[in-house]
Amino acid sequence: MQKELKVIGKPMPKLDAGIKVSGKAVYGQDVVLPDMLYGAILRTEYPVAELVSIDTSKAEQLAGVVSIITADDVDVNNISYRRDHPALKKGRVNCIRDEIAAVAAETPAIAREALKLIEVKYNVQEGVFDPFEALKDDAPQINEFSSHEKNKNISHPFHYEHGDLQQQKDKSAHIVTSRYFLPRMTHACLAPCAITADYSNIDNRLTLYSVTQVPFLYQRDMAHVLKMEPSRIRVIQTVIGGGFGSKLDMYPYEPICALLAMKSGRPVQITFDREEEFIASPTRQKMVIDLTSGVDEKGKFTFRVAKIIMDNGAYTSWGATTPFVMMQTFSSMYQMPACVFDADAVYTNNVYAGSFRGYGNPQATFAVERNIDLLAEKLGMDKAEIRLLNANFRGEFTGQELEFNTCGHKDALEMVIDGVGKTRKENDKDQKRYKKGIGFASMLHVGGGAKIYPSDGCGTILKMDDYGYLTIITGSSEIGQGSETVLGMMAAEELGIGIEKIRVINTDTDIKPWDVGVHASRTSFVAGNSLLGAIKELKTKLSPKAAEMLKTDEDDLEYDGGTVKSIKTGESIKIDKVARQIHFKGPNDLLTVSHYYEPGSKFADKNFKGNISGAYAFAAQAIEVEVDTYTGNVRVLNIHMAQDVGKVLNPLGLGGQIEGGVVMGMGYALTEELKVDNGYILNPSFHEYKLPTACDIPEIHFYPIETIDEAGPYGAKGVGEAPLIPTAAAIANAVSNAIGVEIDSLPITPEKVLQALSNKS
Amino acid sequence: MPTDTHKITFTINGRKMERTISPSLLLIDLIREELSLKGTKPGCLEGECGACTVLINGDAISSCLYLAVNVNGKEITTIEGLSTDDRNAPFDPVQEAMIQHGGVQCGYCTPGMVMSIKAFQEHCEANRFVPGREEIKKAIEGNLCRCTGYTKIIDAVESLFEGE
Numbered sequence: 001m002q003k004e005l006k007v008i009g010k011p012m013p014k015l016d017a018g019i020k021v022s023g024k025a026v027y028g029q030d031v032v033l034p035d036m037l038y039g040a041i042l043r044t045e046y047p048v049a050e051l052v053s054i055d056t057s058k059a060e061q062l063a064g065v066v067s068i069i070t071a072d073d074v075d076v077n078n079i080s081y082r083r084d085h086p087a088l089k090k091g092r093v094n095c096i097r098d099e100i101a102a103v104a105a106e107t108p109a110i111a112r113e114a115l116k117l118i119e120v121k122y123n124v125q126e127g128v129f130d131p132f133e134a135l136k137d138d139a140p141q142i143n144e145f146s147s148h149e150k151n152k153n154i155s156h157p158f159h160y161e162h163g164d165l166q167q168q169k170d171k172s173a174h175i176v177t178s179r180y181f182l183p184r185m186t187h188a189c190l191a192p193c194a195i196t197a198d199y200s201n202i203d204n205r206l207t208l209y210s211v212t213q214v215p216f217l218y219q220r221d222m223a224h225v226l227k228m229e230p231s232r233i234r235v236i237q238t239v240i241g242g243g244f245g246s247k248l249d250m251y252p253y254e255p256i257c258a259l260l261a262m263k264s265g266r267p268v269q270i271t272f273d274r275e276e277e278f279i280a281s282p283t284r285q286k287m288v289i290d291l292t293s294g295v296d297e298k299g300k301f302t303f304r305v306a307k308i309i310m311d312n313g314a315y316t317s318w319g320a321t322t323p324f325v326m327m328q329t330f331s332s333m334y335q336m337p338a339c340v341f342d343a344d345a346v347y348t349n350n351v352y353a354g355s356f357r358g359y360g361n362p363q364a365t366f367a368v369e370r371n372i373d374l375l376a377e378k379l380g381m382d383k384a385e386i387r388l389l390n391a392n393f394r395g396e397f398t399g400q401e402l403e404f405n406t407c408g409h410k411d412a413l414e415m416v417i418d419g420v421g422k423t424r425k426e427n428d429k430d431q432k433r434y435k436k437g438i439g440f441a442s443m444l445h446v447g448g449g450a451k452i453y454p455s456d457g458c459g460t461i462l463k464m465d466d467y468g469y470l471t472i473i474t475g476s477s478e479i480g481q482g483s484e485t486v487l488g489m490m491a492a493e494e495l496g497i498g499i500e501k502i503r504v505i506n507t508d509t510d511i512k513p514w515d516v517g518v519h520a521s522r523t524s525f526v527a528g529n530s531l532l533g534a535i536k537e538l539k540t541k542l543s544p545k546a547a548e549m550l551k552t553d554e555d556d557l558e559y560d561g562g563t564v565k566s567i568k569t570g571e572s573i574k575i576d577k578v579a580r581q582i583h584f585k586g587p588n589d590l591l592t593v594s595h596y597y598e599p600g601s602k603f604a605d606k607n608f609k610g611n612i613s614g615a616y617a618f619a620a621q622a623i624e625v626e627v628d629t630y631t632g633n634v635r636v637l638n639i640h641m642a643q644d645v646g647k648v649l650n651p652l653g654l655g656g657q658i659e660g661g662v663v664m665g666m667g668y669a670l671t672e673e674l675k676v677d678n679g680y681i682l683n684p685s686f687h688e689y690k691l692p693t694a695c696d697i698p699e700i701h702f703y704p705i706e707t708i709d710e711a712g713p714y715g716a717k718g719v720g721e722a723p724l725i726p727t728a729a730a731i732a733n734a735v736s737n738a739i740g741v742e743i744d745s746l747p748i749t750p751e752k753v754l755q756a757l758s759n760k761s
Numbered sequence: 762m763p764t765d766t767h768k769i770t771f772t773i774n775g776r777k778m779e780r781t782i783s784p785s786l787l788l789i790d791l792i793r794e795e796l797s798l799k800g801t802k803p804g805c806l807e808g809e810c811g812a813c814t815v816l817i818n819g820d821a822i823s824s825c826l827y828l829a830v831n832v833n834g835k836e837i838t839t840i841e842g843l844s845t846d847d848r849n850a851p852f853d854p855v856q857e858a859m860i861q862h863g864g865v866q867c868g869y870c871t872p873g874m875v876m877s878i879k880a881f882q883e884h885c886e887a888n889r890f891v892p893g894r895e896e897i898k899k900a901i902e903g904n905l906c907r908c909t910g911y912t913k914i915i916d917a918v919e920s921l922f923e924g925e
Contacts, residue, residue: 014865017865017868018852020868021856021868021871022844022851022852023800023840026799187907189907190908239867242907274806480868480908481866656913659910659912660907663912664907686807686809686810687807693902693903693905694898695898695899695902700910
């Protein structure tokens with residue numbers, strides 16, 4: 001019999017909410033160390049130039065300046081998995097973010113003043129700002145470390161295919177081809193980047209108070225750049241004021257801060273202001289997607305051919321690997337007999353792209369879902385019906401060899417189709433001016449980690465003290481998403497102790513066991529399974545003693561209400577008493593255990609085939625919009641979101657992830673674009689880069705679908721990225737439905753709507 | 762005393778203080794740097810995000826746009842001043858509502874959001890006004906949040922007026 005759950009599935013406020021509402025949470029910019037200096041970075045004035053000379057002599061004279069570094073002063077390796085990115089630039093600059101020099105001074109004001117005194121002579125050059133230009137034979141090599149044989153300006157090419165393309169083309173009754181333009185979007189975390197570096201030459205150890213979301217990869221990357229042993233670098237994560245993928249890579253400001261601390265012999269802190277945050281933080285990939293898809297006369301999809309050019313910018317980050325995720329959407333979202341996919345990350349002199357919640361999937365989903373509407377229109381088929389007909393199903397083994405052991409895709413579609421029908425109201429406004437429309441979109445994403453690194457695992461150490469309090473030391477990281485609360489809930493559920501007796505320690509690489517980091521919506525799944533494994537081991541210590549004390553068998557025990565109980569006799573004993581007996585009476589042991597969990601997923605083969613995730617998440621959205629045809633303004637009226645979450649762990653946290661993701665998707669759909677012109681960023685402020693505000697929020701109707709995937713903790717799957725992924729696609733489909741025009745780019749600004757309307761008439 | 766400094770007296774979180782400051786000192790720097798109250802958050806320093814919101818004589822203002830000299834004779838409340846000393850009930854009702862309704866994720870916007878809500882709540886109560894969701898949205902429009910999608914924050918504010 002399935003045990004009744006007492007904690008899991010019930011709303012639980014976040015464990016860290018109390019310190020956050022009180023202003024007591026310590027973020028990167030709140031760290032203060034004795035004798036600390038303040039660092040600042042001199043960035044280039046021009047996107048592309050030869051650096052003729054850098055003269056720091058005047059800045060060095062300024063009272064309060066402690067140290068200044070340029071590329072000539074440091075002995076470091078390049079950043080990035082492509083090793084194509086020097087932390088401090090030497091000889092030339094390649095994009096407007098480029099770091100030329102850095103200062104450490106007694107106050108932030110002195111550091112900023114010193115930057116103005118550094119004299120740089122530039123020989124300004126022409127840049128290449130269009131990836132299609134960069135691919136031409138006569139284009140200059142943009143990144144001198146670029147090494148790919150396919151083309152000097154391709155950082156990373158991807159090719160994938162399955163099925164018999166020609167056969168599927170022959171079967172097709174209709175084929176549509178479209179080109180889609182997806183913009184740069186930036187994370188705009190509310191907390192700007194911050195780091196504090198503290199180097200001790202007594203033991204040659206570096207401590208970093210960092211906002212990374214992948215502390216162990218970061219430790220290794222930092223060690224590579226600084227030519228240090230990783231174990232001499234201690235990464236302490238401060239409270240992180242927003243991640244969303246932005247903190248998956250290590251960026252130049254971080255080793256620069258470490259280098260300033262090493263040179264100064266004092267701790268150094270670097271914080272970005274908002275403008276620097278906009279200029280120097282990587283973005284979602286700008287890309288152009290050419291997609292051709294087919295459908296047979298009955299409405300079954302036949303094939304997809306996608307060709308994608310991504311604007312990589314001047315250097316490579318993890319974001320260049322987003323095709324790894326995108327190809328799953330093209331190959332496996334809805335049943336797909338044949339697929340050919342090519343994507344190239346192309347160097348340009350623009351700001352470089354990074355990873356961002358959804359990891360390429362919002363772009364891919366936009367293209368796929370727009371094409372589906374076009375196919376439905378060609379067929380004269382209902383747009384909901386065509387999606388239901390082609391929905392993924394449980395037991396499906398896709399062309400890319402993804403195994404859908406559970407699948408709530410069809411249920412999700414049915415729920416949102418039904419939901420949007422119910423909230424639809426007659427247009428009570430001026431019918432000539434206001435047009436309403438409905439759009440649908442689905443999403444497929446990894447839901448059980450993603451095996452892209454040699455291990456996708458997570459370690460957990462548990463310690464129950466003599467008083468029955470539990471410390472969970474997890475490798476995983478909390479970046480606001482609520483994973484530490486979910487871990488606390490799991491431990492409370494399994495050990496029958498109150499959540500107030502549980503502490504989660506998750507911020508220090510000197511203490512916590514390894515974890516690959518926050519990405520791929522993996523933390524509750526992977527860290528959750530790791531924790532459950534550790535609890536099982538803890539019980540191999542607790543249960544024999546409890547059984548002995550209660551004079552019963554181990555399988556007669558129940559952990560509940562702070563006690564261990566005999567189910568047969570109803571007799572119970574406090575869990576802390578069991579702990580003390582184990583410690584002081586025999587076997588004289590401590591309740592300390594550790595466990596490492598590795599998901600049962602596989603690595604993709606060289607053709608990108610393989611079941612790379614422990615589970616897959618599915619979702620569908622139906623969105624109703626109202627378009628003002630006089631102003632071009634799009635108002636989102638209702639969002640219906642159904643998601644296969646496997647199992648609801650914390651409904652309060654889940655709802656927050658859904659609403660937050662959907663609203664971020666609305667920003668992507670309607671207002672957000674980091675505008676770059678000839679390499680310069682045009683809108684580096686909240687005034688010109690528009691995030692959604694409270695007034696933009698529609699009713700969000702959320703329907704969780706529980707498919708109970710046996711691979712996940714209590715059946716749960718990953719959640720975090722999904723709600724953002726289909727939103728822009730569904731909104732675009734709704735706008736197109738409302739006014740009968742093609743929407744082939746984001747954001748859908750009033751200008752674009754008016755232009756499309758005028759082209760139509 | 763050099764001519765480019767000003768002496769100001771003010772009350773912050775119930776404590777009376779006197780400080781000699783430069784006339785160009787921003788209130789956020791007085792609070793964070795001089796008084797080491799780090800709960801008030803710098804988000805944009807141009808009055809766009811609301812993360813640095815504090816109360817001056819009960820009104821919510823962006824402390825990044827406010828010169829510290831202007832607090833002379835006034836009463837400042839920062840996020841640290843909302844919590845109580847009561848171990849069993851440490852939170853103001855606004856803070857409690859944000860916790861219970863899941864209005865907090867990364868938490869960086871939270872102090873400013875809470876202060877804006879506090880000012881709104883007091884304004885509504887003084888005018889015996891029970892706001893609807895649209896009015897609540899308007900009241901927190903100046904506070905950007907990137908994590909929550911605002912819905913749970915709106916729920917939290919709504920709960921403050923339930924039963925009224």
